[in-house]
Amino acid sequence: MKQLDSITPRDVDFARWYTDVVTRxxxxxxxxxxxxxxxxxxxxxxxxxxxxxxxxxxxxxxAKNVTLPLLIPESMLQREKDHIDGFAPEVLWITHSGEExxxxxxxxxxxxxxxxxxxxxxxxxxxxxxxxxLNQWANIFRAEKNTRPFLRTTEFFWQEGHTLHExxxxxxxxxxxxxxxxxxxxxxxxxxxxxxxxxxESEKFAGAVETYTREVMMYDGxxxxxxxxxxxxxxxxxxxxxxxxxxxxxxxxPHYTSWGITTRMxxxxxxxxGDDRGLVLPPHVAPIQAAIIPIMMHKQGIxxxxxxxxxxxxxxxxxxxDASDNTPGWKYSEWEMRGVPVRIExxxxxxxxxxxVVVRRDTGEKAVVAVTNLKKELPKILQTIHDxxxxxxxxxxxxxxxxxxxxxxxxxIAKTKPGFIRAPWCGCAKAEKLLKEKFATTSRCIxxxxxxxxxxxxAISGEPAKYMVIWGKAY
Amino acid sequence: MKQLDSITPRDVDFARWYTDVVTRxxxxxxxxxxxxxxxxxxxxxxxxxxxxxxxxxxxxxxAKNVTLPLLIPESMLQREKDHIDGFAPEVLWITHSGEExxxxxxxxxxxxxxxxxxxxxxxxxxxxxxxxxLNQWANIFRAEKNTRPFLRTTEFFWQEGHTLHExxxxxxxxxxxxxxxxxxxxxxxxxxxxxxxxxxESEKFAGAVETYTREVMMYDGxxxxxxxxxxxxxxxxxxxxxxxxxxxxxxxxPHYTSWGITTRMxxxxxxxxGDDRGLVLPPHVAPIQAAIIPIMMHKQGIxxxxxxxxxxxxxxxxxxxDASDNTPGWKYSEWEMRGVPVRIExxxxxxxxxxxVVVRRDTGEKAVVAVTNLKKELPKILQTIHDxxxxxxxxxxxxxxxxxxxxxxxxxIAKTKPGFIRAPWCGCAKAEKLLKEKFATTSRCIxxxxxxxxxxxxAISGEPAKYMVIWGKAY
Numbered sequence: 001m002k003q004l005d006s007i008t009p010r011d012v013d014f015a016r017w018y019t020d021v022v023t024r025x026x027x028x029x030x031x032x033x034x035x036x037x038x039x040x041x042x043x044x045x046x047x048x049x050x051x052x053x054x055x056x057x058x059x060x061x062x063a064k065n066v067t068l069p070l071l072i073p074e075s076m077l078q079r080e081k082d083h084i085d086g087f088a089p090e091v092l093w094i095t096h097s098g099e100e101x102x103x104x105x106x107x108x109x110x111x112x113x114x115x116x117x118x119x120x121x122x123x124x125x126x127x128x129x130x131x132x133x134l135n136q137w138a139n140i141f142r143a144e145k146n147t148r149p150f151l152r153t154t155e156f157f158w159q160e161g162h163t164l165h166e167x168x169x170x171x172x173x174x175x176x177x178x179x180x181x182x183x184x185x186x187x188x189x190x191x192x193x194x195x196x197x198x199x200x201e202s203e204k205f206a207g208a209v210e211t212y213t214r215e216v217m218m219y220d221g222x223x224x225x226x227x228x229x230x231x232x233x234x235x236x237x238x239x240x241x242x243x244x245x246x247x248x249x250x251x252x253x254p255h256y257t258s259w260g261i262t263t264r265m266x267x268x269x270x271x272x273x274g275d276d277r278g279l280v281l282p283p284h285v286a287p288i289q290a291a292i293i294p295i296m297m298h299k300q301g302i303x304x305x306x307x308x309x310x311x312x313x314x315x316x317x318x319x320x321x322d323a324s325d326n327t328p329g330w331k332y333s334e335w336e337m338r339g340v341p342v343r344i345e346x347x348x349x350x351x352x353x354x355x356x357v358v359v360r361r362d363t364g365e366k367a368v369v370a371v372t373n374l375k376k377e378l379p380k381i382l383q384t385i386h387d388x389x390x391x392x393x394x395x396x397x398x399x400x401x402x403x404x405x406x407x408x409x410x411x412x413i414a415k416t417k418p419g420f421i422r423a424p425w426c427g428c429a430k431a432e433k434l435l436k437e438k439f440a441t442t443s444r445c446i447x448x449x450x451x452x453x454x455x456x457x458x459a460i461s462g463e464p465a466k467y468m469v470i471w472g473k474a475y
Numbered sequence: 476m477k478q479l480d481s482i483t484p485r486d487v488d489f490a491r492w493y494t495d496v497v498t499r500x501x502x503x504x505x506x507x508x509x510x511x512x513x514x515x516x517x518x519x520x521x522x523x524x525x526x527x528x529x530x531x532x533x534x535x536x537x538a539k540n541v542t543l544p545l546l547i548p549e550s551m552l553q554r555e556k557d558h559i560d561g562f563a564p565e566v567l568w569i570t571h572s573g574e575e576x577x578x579x580x581x582x583x584x585x586x587x588x589x590x591x592x593x594x595x596x597x598x599x600x601x602x603x604x605x606x607x608x609l610n611q612w613a614n615i616f617r618a619e620k621n622t623r624p625f626l627r628t629t630e631f632f633w634q635e636g637h638t639l640h641e642x643x644x645x646x647x648x649x650x651x652x653x654x655x656x657x658x659x660x661x662x663x664x665x666x667x668x669x670x671x672x673x674x675x676e677s678e679k680f681a682g683a684v685e686t687y688t689r690e691v692m693m694y695d696g697x698x699x700x701x702x703x704x705x706x707x708x709x710x711x712x713x714x715x716x717x718x719x720x721x722x723x724x725x726x727x728x729p730h731y732t733s734w735g736i737t738t739r740m741x742x743x744x745x746x747x748x749g750d751d752r753g754l755v756l757p758p759h760v761a762p763i764q765a766a767i768i769p770i771m772m773h774k775q776g777i778x779x780x781x782x783x784x785x786x787x788x789x790x791x792x793x794x795x796x797d798a799s800d801n802t803p804g805w806k807y808s809e810w811e812m813r814g815v816p817v818r819i820e821x822x823x824x825x826x827x828x829x830x831x832v833v834v835r836r837d838t839g840e841k842a843v844v845a846v847t848n849l850k851k852e853l854p855k856i857l858q859t860i861h862d863x864x865x866x867x868x869x870x871x872x873x874x875x876x877x878x879x880x881x882x883x884x885x886x887x888i889a890k891t892k893p894g895f896i897r898a899p900w901c902g903c904a905k906a907e908k909l910l911k912e913k914f915a916t917t918s919r920c921i922x923x924x925x926x927x928x929x930x931x932x933x934a935i936s937g938e939p940a941k942y943m944v945i946w947g948k949a950y
């Protein structure tokens with residue numbers, strides 16, 4: 001970073017604000033390779049922190065990491081029809097090795113169900129092998145024309161879980177367990193509020209019986225789908241011939257779940273928490289949690305004192321002393337832009353008093369903290385910031401979620417108010433299509449299901465409503 | 476693993492022994508995707524442990540992780556001529572996206588110098604930005620016809636460091652710093668002895684001024700190149716137009732180093748330490764360091780006691796209680812085959828005596844250890860095993876390294892004794908070629924350079940020798 005470039009204000013041009021923030025803070029960059037992004041050190045470290053925590057949570061539910069190939073032969077991809085139909089247009093094809101033409105084309109995995117099926121087929125024999133819970137951290141390829149770092153890129157990174165179970169009930173339970181794991185992770189680690197539920201038929205994953213999602217509302221009121229969990233039934237098992245001997249000694253088809261969450265999450269972090277000065281990173285995941293800015297650094301002993309301070313807190317927070325030649329004012333702006341949750345100002349007077357000034361990125365609040373208490377206080381301050389970031393984002397999401405009971409109400413909201421619309425639905429694809437065509441508004445998720453007959457009518461068709469749905473524009 | 480399949484003895488068929496061990500212990504499997512391997516949970520966890528330690532060591536020398544694209548446009552790859560010439564035959568080409576033909580072909584990275592060059596070009600401005608030290612963990616693709624898990628696969632995994640420096644001296648120092656880092660890592664973490672030094676001209680990396688390597692001798696006497704560190708000079712910078720303003724205010728070309736170590740290392744672990752009963756894993760990296768085998772598990776309280784024992788040592792070693800239905804004898808064989816450094820036998824009599832039996836995988840030695848001392852003793856036992864594995868492998872390597880002074884001596888050794896040949900060389904490519912054609916023996920590395928004139932003659936040509944070289948057959 002050579003200079004503190006100005007960032008386009010959010011309300012002037014949100015898309016440009018996003019690109020400014022992401023590229024100028026070192027989270028991501030466009031590469032000269034079409035559709036592919038670069039993650040420089042800062043963005044890469046953020047992703048490493050996100051990965052480490054999510055990996056630990058996934059391991060806790062008993063899934064084990066594996067590595068499967070990136071390449072899929074064409075015939076293998078075509079084995080499950082709905083699945084290939086869903087992905088075919090986005091697939092990148094390898095046709096040559098050196099000068100030689102390949103006998104069969106290979107594609108870059110757009111997801112790995114078919115590879116896991118091959119693995120399962122060769123591994124599973126009896127019910128004793130079930131449940132089998134696997135996970136993979138991988139790069140994934142879906143050709144995209146209009147790309148934006150993290151949100152939509154031809155190469156992206158994710159975690160993909162694949163599990164097999166004896167019964168439908170058990171597989172569905174797994175699907176929900178992961179759904180809850182993702183919810184908790186977003187809320188407790190990334191300070192992201194969300195709405196969550198089942199996808200409608202038209203928005204499901206290609207090949208899934210049921211898809212669960214959570215949708216996070218960005219600053220501009222649009223939804224970002226962040227993590228999905230699928231119950232895939234026995235379709236893949238049938239297509240790939242995966243069978244096992246069940247408890248009764250008969251051949252049976254296992255029930256499949258898959259679930260994934262991607263580098264898109266980073267886009268959500270940026271667009272939910274950021275402000276006109278740049279990034280605001282949730283404390284638990286920030287690469288640097290506390291930046292120490294020495295004041296009057298040219299004076300003897302100041303830098304040493306700052307480094308001593310750094311050492312004293314390094315066990316409880318990720319910290320960094322900014323010893324560059326820039327002025328303190330410049331450094332404040334830079335670390336603000338890069339979203340560091342707190343900066344610690346530390347100069348001659350502070351050293352004399354045995355205190356330092358702790359400034360919150362999210363609110364700008366300043367507190368004078370005794371150096372001897374800093375190690376104890378910082379984790380509390382960081383948790384307070386986390387809680388406050390979550391509450392602020394949740395309040396915004398709630399204030400931008402509007403109830404509608406009729407098509408007129410939906411129209412009024414869709415035309416004037418960015419955000420989510422909560423409206424009952426009859427379950428008919430025609431009604432869903434109408435909203436999509438009229439307002440580019442799609443069903444984000446089903447948040448409630450009316451089991452008994454009610455008087456509630458579908459806000460679109462006027463027919464009896466079966467579901468309460470969150471509708472919105474999606475990234 | 477369904478049954479303890481027998482493993483082909485090493486001296487009967489070493490290649491089959493290797494495949495048996497690797498596939499039956501769950502380190503790797505062939506996939507139905509030509510040339511690509513699968514890493515099941517056990518192999519994947521081993522690799523995760525290897526990565527974590529190496530990543531920490533690399534971060535300690537100041538390198539930061541980044542993520543660059545997997546795809547390289549054809550025109551970009553062709554920018555550095557020596558480089559493309561070295562890789563062209565092995566490159567996989569993408570020609571289509573969905574149904575559409577691409578305007579320019581994309582290849583899967585066979586290494587990432589050109590991508591890093593693009594990144595550097597857009598990032599480096601002045602000498603203040605140097606040195607810039609970056610690292611990437613990535614999947615890499617080089618089309619291979621005859622593949623073996625870990626040793627030679629079309630997709631493999633590595634860490635690749637790329638650094639820029641102001642001066643040649645500094646870049647060469649970095650090259651050596653990494654050379655030493657890899658040496659220490661292999662010896663201290665993986666218990667692998669090695670010979671190390673510079674590569675001859677014909678064995679250098681495509682585009683490098685100098686390549687340093689370390690070669691590890693496998694059980695069969697063949698060499699496995701394990702990690703290379705290159706000084707690339709300013710050729711890439713020139714080809715890609717990477718310049719910076721130097722301390723004198725003039726435009727200058729930075730000096731480039733790159734270095735990498737791959738999943739091949741796992742092959743080295745297997746082929747150096749393994750025996751006819753299977754894997755012998757070095758303690759620091761083993762996914763399970765101590766397997767607890769309950770004896771007379773059907774008796775009340777035994778399994779609970781084993782779990783209590785597990786809990787008491789879980790903070791100091793990676794451990795696992797084998798509570799499966801198999802007999803203790805079966806379990807002994809299974810954990811031996813999987814190379815777990817120690818097994819702990821724990822039954823009614825042990826519980827009564829407050830002791831347990833600790834059995835070393837590498838030597839079969841048994842020791843009775845008081846349960847109260849186990850937590851303190853286990854790390855010592857594991858270090859003893861590490862040291863002993865290293866010494867054993869080193870002794871074997873030394874006993875299979877033969878000195879030769881004449882072509883007759885080389886011929887005699889090459890024809891009768893597997894292992895390394897240490898022989899002086901004049902530096903002439905013709906002499907090198909002769910050995911390659913006659914015995915498939917290549918220069919592995921230059922271990923000494925004769926700065927002054929000596930009486931020593933090249934063992935091949937009879938001309939005055941310039942170098943002492945380790946020659947051998949290579950994987």
